[in-house]
Amino acid sequence: MTPVLLNLRIxxxxxxxxxxxxxxxxxxxxxGIGAVVAMLALTLIVRAESxxxxxxxxxxxxxxxxxxxxxxxxxxxxxxxDVVRRLALAVPALDAVTPVLERRVGVGFAGRTxxxxxxxxSEGFFDLNALRAAEGRLLTDLDENExxxxxxxxxxxxxxAGTPGEPLLGRQLTIEGRLLTIVGVLDAxxxxxxxxxxxxxxxLLPAGTFTRVIDGAExxxxxxxxxxxxxxxxxxxxASSFLRSQVEGLALQATSAAELVAEMERQLRLFALLxxxxxxxxxxxxxxxxxxxxxxxxxxxxxxxxxxxxxxxLRSDIQAQFxxxxxxxxxxxxxxxxPLGAALTRLVAWHAGWxxxxxxxxxxxxxxxxxxxxxxxxxxxAYQAARLRPIVAMRLNG
Amino acid sequence: MTPVVHLxxxxxxxxxxxxAVGALREVSLQVAPGEFVAVSGPSGSGKSTLLNVLGxxxxxDRGVYRLDGRDTAAIRDDELTLLRNRKIGVIFQNSPxxxxxxxxxxxxVPLLYRGRRPGEAQVxxxxxxxxxxxxxxxxxxxxQLSGGQLQRVGIARxxxxxxxxxxxxxxxxxxxxxxxxxxxxxxxxxxxxxxxxLVMITHEPQEAAAAQRHLxxxxxxxxxxxxxxxxxxxxxxxx
Numbered sequence: 350m351t352p353v354l355l356n357l358r359i360x361x362x363x364x365x366x367x368x369x370x371x372x373x374x375x376x377x378x379x380x381g382i383g384a385v386v387a388m389l390a391l392t393l394i395v396r397a398e399s400x401x402x403x404x405x406x407x408x409x410x411x412x413x414x415x416x417x418x419x420x421x422x423x424x425x426x427x428x429x430x431d432v433v434r435r436l437a438l439a440v441p442a443l444d445a446v447t448p449v450l451e452r453r454v455g456v457g458f459a460g461r462t463x464x465x466x467x468x469x470x471s472e473g474f475f476d477l478n479a480l481r482a483a484e485g486r487l488l489t490d491l492d493e494n495e496x497x498x499x500x501x502x503x504x505x506x507x508x509x510a511g512t513p514g515e516p517l518l519g520r521q522l523t524i525e526g527r528l529l530t531i532v533g534v535l536d537a538x539x540x541x542x543x544x545x546x547x548x549x550x551x552x553l554l555p556a557g558t559f560t561r562v563i564d565g566a567e568x569x570x571x572x573x574x575x576x577x578x579x580x581x582x583x584x585x586x587x588a589s590s591f592l593r594s595q596v597e598g599l600a601l602q603a604t605s606a607a608e609l610v611a612e613m614e615r616q617l618r619l620f621a622l623l624x625x626x627x628x629x630x631x632x633x634x635x636x637x638x639x640x641x642x643x644x645x646x647x648x649x650x651x652x653x654x655x656x657x658x659x660x661x662x663l664r665s666d667i668q669a670q671f672x673x674x675x676x677x678x679x680x681x682x683x684x685x686x687x688p689l690g691a692a693l694t695r696l697v698a699w700h701a702g703w704x705x706x707x708x709x710x711x712x713x714x715x716x717x718x719x720x721x722x723x724x725x726x727x728x729x730x731a732y733q734a735a736r737l738r739p740i741v742a743m744r745l746n747g
Numbered sequence: 748m749t750p751v752v753h754l755x756x757x758x759x760x761x762x763x764x765x766x767a768v769g770a771l772r773e774v775s776l777q778v779a780p781g782e783f784v785a786v787s788g789p790s791g792s793g794k795s796t797l798l799n800v801l802g803x804x805x806x807x808d809r810g811v812y813r814l815d816g817r818d819t820a821a822i823r824d825d826e827l828t829l830l831r832n833r834k835i836g837v838i839f840q841n842s843p844x845x846x847x848x849x850x851x852x853x854x855x856v857p858l859l860y861r862g863r864r865p866g867e868a869q870v871x872x873x874x875x876x877x878x879x880x881x882x883x884x885x886x887x888x889x890x891q892l893s894g895g896q897l898q899r900v901g902i903a904r905x906x907x908x909x910x911x912x913x914x915x916x917x918x919x920x921x922x923x924x925x926x927x928x929x930x931x932x933x934x935x936x937x938x939x940x941x942x943x944x945l946v947m948i949t950h951e952p953q954e955a956a957a958a959q960r961h962l963x964x965x966x967x968x969x970x971x972x973x974x975x976x977x978x979x980x981x982x983x984x985x986x
Contacts, residue, residue, distance in 0.1 A: 351865060352862075355856070359845065359847060359848075362846075653843075656839075656843050656844075656845065659802070659831070660856050660904070661831065661832030661856070661857050661860030662860055663825050664824065664828075665825075666860070738804070738805075740799055740804045
């Protein structure tokens with residue numbers, strides 16, 4: 350047994366002897382490490398979850414939304430569908446332009462009527478949202494004024510009214526008394542981040558049909574994809590200028606996916622900082638528990654320390670032994686805390702419906718952080734122990 | 748011959764609040780290799796302070812202390828620890844032990860801190876335990892040993908490194924008459940074998956009588972003691 354092993358053995362023995370007290374301190378630190386690991390993991394998961402929504406439509410998507418009227422006296426002017434068609438030609442950097450008209454209307458089917466969100470869109474909408482047909486087909490620009498409708502997955506289930514597999518294609522439903530034929534059912538869909546609605550519960554009509562069927566329907570928003578080499582801000586400016594030139598008094602609010610991502614990144618950084626602060630507080634509390642436990646141990650073991658000093662232990666031997674105790678204790682705390690953090694992350698992700706992911710580096714970082722915390726928490730007790738004079742071994746005799 | 752202990756006008760004063768207590772006052776002492784010196788005195792006379800100073804556990808305020816010819820005044824703490832480890836063996840009262848180590852490991856501790864190889868240290872520790880008649884207890888923990896056995900382990904630990912100076916702080920105080928006599932003989936014999944100087948604090952006149960010199964410490968001052976009375980039933984140690 351070398352002096353290093355001797356110090357290590359004494360440290361392990363001391364930890365074992367005071368296991369009840371150490372267990373409490375250890376629990377605090379494990380919770381702290383678990384909190385830090387969970388916070389970091391959840392931040393990554395939330396970020397990935399948000400980015401996944403953008404990935405569906407890409408970062409080169411913009412939204413031009415009609416702003417509310419500046420005065421209550423006048424209604425905001427309407428954008429004509431033809432203007433939207435010409436927008437793609439007027440701004441060459443744009444493609445996959447689609448107007449979106451939206452209204453919640455009563456939809457009749459098989460003798461039942463239900464209020465349903467109904468969208469008027471063009472072919473570009475399906476491309477932008479990366480939508481796929483589970484049955485039948487999607488709408489194209491050739492369907493412009495045709496009485497066709499595509500049904501969202503969940504709404505299709507409602508129409509089938511508990512009879513799974515009942516054919517819907519070719520059947521008709523009514524909107525505002527007009528008959529429309531179902532030509533497709535959407536696969537499970539998640540709209541781009543710029544679009545707030547749930548496509549699974551919606552009906553999708555050709556924009557031209559929508560204006561004919563629903564009185565007073567107006568374009569609420571125009572989505573478009575710009576070419577990757579074009580700057581989003583320039584495209585937004587060009588498109589807005591064109592629309593204002595075509596519609597007198599038009600006020601627009603423009604949003605780009607890139608802007609949203611940048612804003613989201615800013616918010617996530619703040620979120621991470623906040624969570625990091627919460628985790629750090631838990632960690633500091635845990636480390637304080639370890640430090641207190643070790644300070645108490647130094648006080649209790651003054652005689653042992655004095656004896657070892659009297660027998661030839663250097664200050665560095667005593668210091669090392671208490672640092673070993675702190676690092677071992679915190680290392681165990683880290684080993685317990687890392688899986689605790691992983692479990693906490695899994696629980697929150699499951700509850701929120703997020704995809705669980707835990708980069709292996711996070712638990713490892715948790716253990717390393719715990720060991721570093723141990724070195725810091727053990728410094729003061731180790732210093733105090735090393736400063737004890739060997740004379741205490743004699744003084745405490747008898 | 749260079750004395751192992753050379754104290755020259757050594758003083759040590761403690762401060763209790765505003766008042767100063769002179770634990771050692773102008774103490775001078777020389778102890779030659781192989782010599783056995785007994786020191787006795789009433790409580791509070793400065794015996795422990797003298798032992799602390801001799802054992803390099805405390806530093807004098809004034810005076811000179813040369814250990815085996817080396818002046819200890821200017822030595823830094825870590826070097827003082829190494830010097831203590833190599834030159835001094837202390838037999839503590841009640842023999843405190845490191846509770847988590849076996850008897851053999853406790854005995855080996857001074858050698859390990861000296862940098863001896865673990866295997867060698869263990870062999871030495873077992874040899875020393877055999878010398879004090881405790882080889883069969885080598886693997887036992889301190890909690891499993893009796894008071895007398897602990898004291899023997901303490902003696903083995905103090906002597907395992909072949910120190911130049913052995914300090915004994917009332918080593919038989921907690922033992923019965925028969926055991927204490929055997930213990931004293933063991934200490935004296937082992938010290939003589941190794942040629943080490945032995946300074947023993949004792950309250951027992953019979954133990955003091957076994958020493959080559961018996962000194963009395965009174966109010967921090969050292970002086971030759973009067974002849975000790977022998978106690979009936981105790982045979983005394985060879986000096």
